[in-house]
Amino acid sequence: MQPKRALIMHPHDNVATAVEEIGTGETVAVPLAGNALTLTAAEAIPFGFKLALREIPRGEIIRKYGETIGRATTVIAKGAMVHIHNLEGTRARGDLERGYGR
């Protein structure tokens, strides 16, 4: 069976973006500098969503486009989906400001 495709935007990224529907246990090929990085999807990854290229410890910076897109709120397994359930943004977080809200 053809491996499913996911795109990495920058060599320093620890996530890739699914460009087709990926099912649990399916092989995913991520083109990287002429080669393809291959991994197994730990769960279903819908079109347009991200998966972890390696295990990401809790608190580690998550990178896409070579830049910070947020922080892991829990340990993320290799091949698992990365989205709002395990990634938090770090910018414009009024809820974390002293003296406001809460």
Next chain:
Amino acid sequence: MSFLGYIRSDDSVGTRNHVLVIPQGIIAKSVCDFVTGTKTLFTVDHGSGRTANDREQIARVLIGLGRNPNVASVIVHAASPGVGYPELYAERLVDEISAGGKRVELLDPAKDGGTYGAITKGIRLARRMVHEASKLRREKVGDDHLCIGVKCGYSDTTSGIAGNPAVGYLYDKIVAGGGTAMFGETTEIIGAEQALARRAATPEVAGKILRAVALREDRAKATGQDIRTVNPVPSNIKGGISSLEEKSLGAIHKAGSAPIRDVLRYAERPTGKGLYFVDNWMGHLSIFAGYAAAGANVVLFQLGGGGVAGRTLLEGSPSVVAPFLWATANPKTYAAATDSIDFYSGTVIEGSETPEEAGERLYRTVIDVASGTLTRSETLYYTEPVDMYLEEPRF
């Protein structure tokens, strides 16, 4: 490369040839309902209770729309509600719009027989002005006369990996050809501001970009709320975007790679050519009128999809005088709303085109539209109201 445009008395070049009637209100609406070839804007903001800064911003929108090269001539009417403020005096609008040599007529209900009389006079004038404008012929001009504004919206991952890179190619090509290109949406560069600041033409411009972001982020923090409850918006999250930073980093791809010449306010005209960042707000009912007022002769909405894939008709957006293109890279959005979409770059995701090839096709689409091909939204009468971007409290 070149396009076919209308050369104006101030040497600017229009892609359309409208007669504009402003400000909003029953006089303008009545004249435009009666006379073909006319445009007005529909908005609730008359300046009443607004601060001087915001009234000046409204004036900038009205004057800017009047000066837009897509406008052949203008009718300005007085006695709209809230005209007591000097910034919005009809005489001031007339003076500043006509400074470039454009024909501007004034309707004054106090002298022209009240509202009914002003409408009658306006219809008569507008018919003559539209007829006169139709005598002008398009001529071949260089790409340096293109002035474009863009926003990306309902963004999803297709925006960051295909749609915005195609727009980025277009932007680089327009700037390389000597034209003017504007992008903005300050909230949506939070997390990507360092990457943009590195592209500033001067350290001063880099400072302006960082200050615009710092001010916006401070305002977001001052609400005491998590920005993620506001932005990324639900359709972004449904489309796979997980944080504001991720959205921003995808969004800036639409600006290409040219140096950023300066930071502009909403509806402020660029002083030169090249790429400009506009410190504006993302709302599509707001941003496109601002670009048109800054002189854009074509505007582009790069659409993701996410939650709007069920929409099969996309309405015209309030760019008022600038032809408005819908573009998308999302195959589901395109399949749902094919009739409304001017450009599709999902080919990049499907693997049949590179972002550069899609961008080249987008450039040709823009040139066609600049030369007179109607955009899909121009085939509709309906447009959304203009929500002018005003930043200060009302009193």
